[in-house]
Each structure stands twice: as structure tokens, then as C-alpha cells.
Amino acid sequence: MVGHLPPAARALPVPLARHLSGGADLSGGQRQRIALARTLFALRHGSPVIVLDEPTATLDVRAEARFFDEFAELTQxxxxxxxxxxxxTVRRADLIVVLAGGRRVEQGSHDGLMALDGRYASLFRLQARRFAGCTGDPT
Structure with missing residues (x-):
């Protein structure tokens, strides 16, 4: 992820909240790339657990695709x-847990939850319909 940052962002000292002169600042995507790079650094140095909350929310579509193409290998x-x-984002997970009202309502693999045809399947299809006229499971 760091390799995809602009040179100015790679040259920053460690603090993420570094103030830049002349009104310059990092974009949300650049900040998120730095945070992801730090997470991957922690993994490579022995961190056994990571927590990512919407890790690619501010990345562009290509950067998000690149990240998740490598994600499984990086978190092995x-x-x-x-x-x-x-x-x-979640469909490749080993275990998906669906929460509603603060409670677990479904859990399983993507294929298992699609076969269950419950809340996960319904929401998955709803999101899938937004892309290229897709009306079902584009697996």
C-alpha cells in the first residue's frame, strides 16, 4: 500500500496527524493507505490479530480492488x-457474521448464507442489483 502513495506522503515523518505547510493535507484515501500500510507492517512483525473497520471506504475503486486481491495472502x-x-468486501471471508439490532442473526460462508436465503442473501442481492443490471448472485 505504501508503494501506491504519492512521494510527498511517503516522505512524511511517523505521526499521521502531521500538519503540512501551505494548506497542503493528505486526502482521505492517502490517510487510509497509510493506516493500512501500518496495519500490514504490524502483521509482518508478528501481530496475531487485526481489526479493520471499512478499511477501503475512502480508496478509489482500483486501489480497493488491488488491496483485496492481496488481502487474503497478506493476512495469512x-x-x-x-x-x-x-x-x-466480505464475501471472501472464511466466516461472515450478520448482525441486526446488536445481535447475531446469521453466520456462515458466503455460499452458505446465499443458500440460506435470509437477511445476508437479501442484502447481497440488493447491492448486486446496483451494478450493471445484475439481479442475482454474480459469483
């Missing part, structure tokens, strides 16, 4: 709690 051997409302 670590416990990862990924919080997201984007079903394209």
Missing part, C-alpha cells in the same frame, strides 16, 4: 475482524 495466519457494509 492472522485473525482478522473485518467490519464492512460492502458485500463484495
Amino acid at each position: 495466519g492472522a485473525t482478522t475482524l473485518l467490519i464492512s457494509h460492502r458485500f463484495a
Whole structure:
């Protein structure tokens, strides 16, 4: 992720809240890339657990796709709690837990939850319909 930052952001000292002169600031996507790079650094240095809450919310579509293409390999051997409302993001997870009203209402794999045809499947189809006229499970 750091390799995709502009040179000015890569040259920043450690603090993320660094104030830049001349009205310059990092974009939300740049801040998120730095946070993800720090998370991946922690993983490479032995962190057994990571928690990501909407980790790609401010990234552009290409950066998000690149991140998730590598995500499973990067988190191999670590416990990862990924919080997201984007079903394209969670569909690759080993275990998906669906919450409603603060309670677990469904859990399983993407395929298992689609076969259950409950809340997850309904919401997945709702999101899928927004893309290219898709009306079902685009798996």
C-alpha cells in the first residue's frame, strides 16, 4: 500500500496527524493507505490479530480492488475482524457474521448464507442489483 502513495506522503515523518505547510493535507484515501500500510507492517512483525473497520471506504475503486486481491495472502495466519457494509468486501471471508439490532442473526460462508436465503442473501442481492443490471448472485 505504501508503494501506491504519492512521494510527498511517503516522505512524511511517523505521526499521521502531521500538519503540512501551505494548506497542503493528505486526502482521505492517502490517510487510509497509510493506516493500512501500518496495519500490514504490524502483521509482518508478528501481530496475531487485526481489526479493520471499512478499511477501503475512502480508496478509489482500483486501489480497493488491488488491496483485496492481496488481502487474503497478506493476512495469512492472522485473525482478522473485518467490519464492512460492502458485500463484495466480505464475501471472501472464511466466516461472515450478520448482525441486526446488536445481535447475531446469521453466520456462515458466503455460499452458505446465499443458500440460506435470509437477511445476508437479501442484502447481497440488493447491492448486486446496483451494478450493471445484475439481479442475482454474480459469483
